[in-house]
Amino acid sequence: MLRYRLMAKKDRYRNRIELLQGTLDMLILRTLQWGPQHGHGIGQAIRVNSEDALQIEHGSLYPALHRLERQGWLKSTWKTSEANRRAKYYSLTAAGKKQLAVEHSKWKELVSTIARLMRTA
């Protein structure tokens, strides 16, 4: 029993990351367009802006953030947050801004393609 519950949980977690990969990258970059933000803030912004339609497990943001930073699209600094607490703030780099444009246009293309497909079906 325990074994199956564990397995199911892990797989669900994996799928979510895989599903959101790419899309999540774009959402993060988009959110940071408005200025530096820490991980918690980014997650909250995505949830609020999607009017809670996108429920992202908070933790899953961090692998994505670290990957984007490694790719040079984000940079980070430690600053004191609103709650008077040190937090890691991410902001877009020049490359990140370009990447956002690229991903956005790709996304639009994908959406229009899928929309066309759905119409013909």
Add this chain to the structure above:
Amino acid sequence: VRLIQSMLKRFGLNHESKEQELEEEINAHIAIELNQRLEAGSNQREAELETRRAFGNISLVKEVTREMWGGATLERLAKDLKFGFRVLARNKIFTIVAVLSLALGIGANTAIFSLVDGLWFRPMAVPKSDQIVRIFSTTAQEREGLFSFPDYLDLTKQTSAFNGVVACGRRGVRMPRHDGTLQLLTVNVVSTNFFSVLGVRAAFGRLFTPSDEAAMWQQPVVVLGYRFWKRNFGGNPNVIGTQIELKRDKGSLFTIIGILRKDFREIDTAEDRDVWFPPQSWIRLAGQGDFQDRGFRWFDVLGRLAPNRTVRSARAQVQTIASRLATDWPAADAGRGATVISDLNYRLGQAGTNGLLLMAIVLLVVLVCSVNVANLLLARSAVRGKEIAIRLAVGADRLRLVRQLMTENFVLGMAGLAAGLLIGLGIIAMLPSLVIQPPGFEPLLQFQFDERVFVFSLGVSIVTIFLFGLAPSLRSSHVDLVPALKDETSLSMGSPQRGLRLRHWLVIAQVSISTTLLIATGVLVHSYLNTRLEDIGIGRHNLLLAYISWSGDQGPVLYRQAIQRIRDLPGVQEVGFATRAPLSLSGEGMVQRVYFPERLNLRNEAPIEIDYNSISSNFLTVMGTALLRGRQFTEVDQAKGAPVALINARMAQVFWPGEDPINKSFRLGGPSGPEYHIVGVVQNTPINSIGEAPKPYLYLPYWRNFTQEFTMMVRTKQDPLSLHDMVRHTLISIDPRLDPLIITTENQLIRYSAARYQITAELVSALGILGLILTAVGLYGVISYGVVQRRREIGLRMALGADRPEILTLVFKEVIILGGIGMLLGLPMSIAGTHLASALLYDVSPWDISTFIGSTCLLSAVLLLAGFIPARRATRIEPMLALRT
């Protein structure tokens, strides 16, 4: 320092701080979230739970995030290594047994590879050695014949397939020592282009080239081999330009122009030559005949393939040239062809069954070792099932876990490799004493531990660990969590766990390999003992041999004087003599052309070449060769009267089948040559090597067939070698030139001749015993493990009234089943193995029943013993204790 730090950061190595940062980042996230929830009006407990739920699995998030850092693999590896070391240090017994198992396998492997490599596999130390091919003269009977110098020159002129063709002939010379006595040196006579075509370089001085030919006619030169130079000149480079006196029938002075590099010793892997002559120098010692006689074939010929040429196309061309030579020079070359084979194929052919058998057996031993380690790993994964289950339960990644276990195996493997190399080095140091050197010569072989051997051993250990570590690791990562966590072990006998069954099969595999190894060992040892113990018709007595080669006309007088003086020495029983001793190292060569003009069926046949020896009248008695019919020579036969001869049984059988050959006759040298009457038939004895098929053989009276060569056979009361110095000094006191070139014993010659049987037998028995021990350890491990697993069952049975014999039977049943299946599977393997090795067997059938029975009995005994220890432990189980825990 900052630079280093930034560099470390770049390569993702500065993870200490990165780890802290991630920790802090996540803590900040949780703090902010918690804060928000508290502000929204949740109570502390609810807020905390909700925060955690929303965040997800923290340790998994951390782990996945770490993977994003890239370069993290390195750090993770370091961590895994550290953990691996800790785990191995904790399970000392496991680690020691596993490492020892691996080390023995790898050590044996390293040593055998170094031996086989040193004997056969190592390519010649020349640039682009893969272009080197061997060119052989062939006849219907001979596939790898040598060339005469005129044939070699014609071949060189007519071929276009090679970037140079070289010739290399093996001879011997004598070098006077300071005290006037002579030392035997090995010589290669090589074409002047030999060094430049092969790309051999000098350590000091220079080597001769074709452009030196004119100068060398004026001033004869030689090149020295590296080890000879070290030995005789103490490695002094100033010998270059000095002269050295060398003798054959006559003597001459030669200028030393260079020393070969250490790594180039000869064209054959295991050889080493003292002095290298160009033809221009050799003529001074041996005369023109060695180079002008088209029928005198004593040159190995090698070529360097031209680019864009293949062995096959070169062979076609060489064959055409050979058939042209056969037409042009029918007297010498009729019926001769030629062939080209790559040097690698040539060396593999030399290695033959012996080399391949050794490699096969050592790989079997490695297999037994590996199976042992696999079994240990399986046992441990069962023991560690709980740890692994816990780690999986708290969200460890399965792939990550396998990687971690494999890292542990890697640590184990490397420890095994290190210990194995040490063991291997030890054995390599012992190898030269195992290899029997030709009596009277400097030791030839050196076994080295070098990068070839290292790479081979490394490869073997990595393959071993990967192959045999991966399965247990994968299995471990698929632990059934619930029973593992609840500490349940199965109670039933035929446990449904796959792990146990796999372990059983592994032991069965070990037992069957062990059976094969032991039977192979038994057959080879039996064969070797035959070479030692069987009456081969020679050397049954204590026989000291002194080989003398005299140049001059006083030979017979001095030899007679020597016989007289030696006969009078204390401790000497009898002195016999002959041109050469049986199995002497001068090799083949003494033949008589025999004609049978009186026999109708043989009258018009071509002359038949038959090996012969000239012997003293008491030769058969001294040697211990049995006379089957007729009589021995008398002193009268040695001096006058009608010429008489003795023949061996094989000759009688071939030429006078079903007849009595006594008083039959043949002629020597020509159809009208002297007529010899046969007075006796003697048993077949080995002539050139132990284990050869009997050939027709002739014995002639020594004094009437005198050659310059003389071998004295001194039969002694005690150990013949104790008379070594006395015999030598007596001979020198007659004339310093009687100093024997070789003093040895017939038994040493036999031992040398049987060397291949002995080495193979020694090595294979060592490996066989190693395999047996490892198999016993493997079986012991599995049975012990089974007893531990079944503690409760055994306790229960005892509580219900089973007595000790019953429990013993219970455990032994397993031993017998495993051992029995293993041995049954091993038998067909053994039969196949002994048949493959039959080329190496001396007077033993591959079906040698006694060996089969003996080996299986030994194996059964060892296996029962290995099973007995855990079985006894099973009977000591306290039922109450076993049931309670």
